[in-house]
Amino acid sequence: MPRCGHQEVDNFSCEMPALIKMACVYSKVIEVVVFAFGVVFLLVPLSLILISYGVITQAVMRIKSAARCRKILNTCGSNLTVVSLFYGTIIYMYTKPQTSTSQNGKLLSLFYTIVIPSFNPLIHTLRNKDVKSVIKRILWIKKWLAKS
Structure with a gap:
């Protein structure tokens, strides 16, 4: 897309919404195409x-056990947390109208490109019993040292 004059992308990376804002051409068609691709590549x-x-939840619900809710949460909880954070920010970023001029785009792009992938291993390892016990021990030691 051609740019008007010497413009810089006001973002941490070359995001499509920022590039569309800089275009000299009529960009409504491009916005519709980006939105359509966003639906296909994000929502599908x-x-x-x-x-x-x-399907996993239905399979676990068939189990006649008192601990089935815990099994559902242990199986899907951490993954759904990461999926909802990642896809939630990306869907918001790419399906909002391009004419909005907020600085939230920078924060959101930073969030889904750096923050979520950085916390992904941490979220998944918190399911491990050994990791939980080490974290509890570290917090207990810090609490004990603070009292001394």
Whole structure:
């Protein structure tokens, strides 16, 4: 897309919404195409992920056990947390109108490109009993040292 004059992208990376704002051409068609691709490449995988978790939940609900809710949360909780954070920010970023002029775009792009992938291993390791016990021990030691 051609740019008007010497402009810089006001973002941490070359995000499509920022590039569309700089275009000299009529950009409504491009916005519609980006929105359509956003639906296909974001909502279709998200739908497949949610359907698979629905199937897992149905399988666990058939178990005649008092601990089935805990099994559902242990199986799907951390993954759904990461999926909802990641896809939630990306869907908001790419499906909002491009004419809005907020600085939230920078924060959101930073959030889904750096913050969520950085916390992904931490969220998944918190399911491990050994990791939980080490964290509890560290917090107990810090609390004990603070009292001394």
